[in-house]
Amino acid sequence: MLETKLITFKNWVSENGIIDKRFEYVNQKLTYYFDEFLDNHRALPMYEDYFNAITKCNELKFDCFTEVEAYVKLYFLERYRRFSLIFVDLIPNRIKINKEILMLDIATGPGAAMYALNDVFNMYKIYLEENNIKNDITLNIKYIEQSTYFREFLHKFTEILNLNNLDEKWLYKIPFHFELEDDYIKIHSNINIDKGYYDFQKPKYSFNLIVSSYFFTDINNLEYFGDSIIKTIKYLKNNGRMIIIGANAGNNVYTKIYEELKTKITQHNYGTKKFIGNCRLEFTKKYTFDTQEDEILNSIYDIRFNYIVSDLIGIKDKQEYNELILKLNKRTINVTELLGFIRYSKFRKKI
Numbered sequence: 001m002l003e004t005k006l007i008t009f010k011n012w013v014s015e016n017g018i019i020d021k022r023f024e025y026v027n028q029k030l031t032y033y034f035d036e037f038l039d040n041h042r043a044l045p046m047y048e049d050y051f052n053a054i055t056k057c058n059e060l061k062f063d064c065f066t067e068v069e070a071y072v073k074l075y076f077l078e079r080y081r082r083f084s085l086i087f088v089d090l091i092p093n094r095i096k097i098n099k100e101i102l103m104l105d106i107a108t109g110p111g112a113a114m115y116a117l118n119d120v121f122n123m124y125k126i127y128l129e130e131n132n133i134k135n136d137i138t139l140n141i142k143y144i145e146q147s148t149y150f151r152e153f154l155h156k157f158t159e160i161l162n163l164n165n166l167d168e169k170w171l172y173k174i175p176f177h178f179e180l181e182d183d184y185i186k187i188h189s190n191i192n193i194d195k196g197y198y199d200f201q202k203p204k205y206s207f208n209l210i211v212s213s214y215f216f217t218d219i220n221n222l223e224y225f226g227d228s229i230i231k232t233i234k235y236l237k238n239n240g241r242m243i244i245i246g247a248n249a250g251n252n253v254y255t256k257i258y259e260e261l262k263t264k265i266t267q268h269n270y271g272t273k274k275f276i277g278n279c280r281l282e283f284t285k286k287y288t289f290d291t292q293e294d295e296i297l298n299s300i301y302d303i304r305f306n307y308i309v310s311d312l313i314g315i316k317d318k319q320e321y322n323e324l325i326l327k328l329n330k331r332t333i334n335v336t337e338l339l340g341f342i343r344y345s346k347f348r349k350k351i
């Protein structure tokens with residue numbers, strides 16, 4: 001067992017600003033990704049998908065690339081940041097690492113949890129080395145994802161992250177070709193958990209960490225995937241942790257989802273614990289989700305939306321961009337005007 005104190009690693013991370021440096025790196029590479037791959041033909045459909053991704057995320061099938069890119073634009077950095085903070089908080093004490101950390105990400109989408117764990121794991125290795133603590137810990141990640149377009153994103157983005165990166169310490173080892181299953185429902189196949197059949201089987205994998213983020217987004221899919229959840233828990237090592245992430249616990253839909261998850265899990269003699277995080281504060285000081293309009297308006301303060309605006313408008317229009325941001329900061333622009341502006345700029349830039 002590696003003897004380190006949680007507070008020490010956490011302090012080291014914050015003293016070094018290392019988590020912010022990684023965020024900036026990933027951020028820059030994501031911008032590069034969009035500059036490189038977002039061609040004129042794809043720009044407009046992606047723009048439409050972007051708004052669908054805000055308003056009806058649950059209905060998206062991710063069966064085309066523009067939908068996936070819109071989702072990435074909107075949610076990747078936020079999820080990556082949130083997972084980084086969570087992992088720094090949990091490693092090494094609450095997520096124990098003896099020799100290996102083996103993580104499963106259910107419905108990984110663009111893989112934010114995988115990239116974040118990759119980074120935090122590397123931070124932890126550097127931290128151990130700097131403290132002369134010998135170790136040979138390794139990281140091994142598996143995922144489940146049904147969308148081939150998300151898997152294609154994982155492939156491209158991992159290559160971009162590693163492109164021109166000469167520092168071995170920060171390489172991304174994301175298993176884009178090696179998903180565990182494509183469909184989460186297959187995880188329980190014909191195994192009858194209630195009869196204890198599964199318990200006599202030796203699990204194929206033994207994870208110390210299983211994560212799932214914004215996958216259980218309505219009560220119906222919880223019903224549908226109920227057995228799979230229990231089966232997945234049985235893949236955990238002793239002292240392993242499953243982390244399920246979703247929206248604000250105060251949100252009506254999610255309150256029911258979290259309660260239902262708790263009921264399902266505790267029925268099988270596992271314990272649950274609810275954490276209410278405030279990771280959002282890392283991004284912005286002002287951020288509420290009372291109405292759809294607020295969501296769009298307030299998210300302008302958030303890095304992800306700033307990104308979209310700045311990159312649609314482009315450097316040439318810097319003055320206009322500054323004026324727009326000024327107006328937004330003063331709240332003198334309404335959503336329609338904002339969307340119109342972006343749409344107009346998009347056409348002007350691309351055509």
Ligand SMILES: C[S@@+](CC[C@H](N)C(=O)[O-])C[C@H]1O[C@@H](n2cnc3c(N)ncnc32)[C@H](O)[C@@H]1O
Nearest residue numbers: 062107108109145146147182183184185213214
């Ligand atoms: C809202 S996204 C969440 C993605 C990611 N976990 C995140 O937090 O950004 C839902 C993901 O579930 C995937 N998905 C939906 N049904 C699935 C299934 N039956 N098996 C595997 N993946 C599925 C979708 O393709 C999509 O990547």
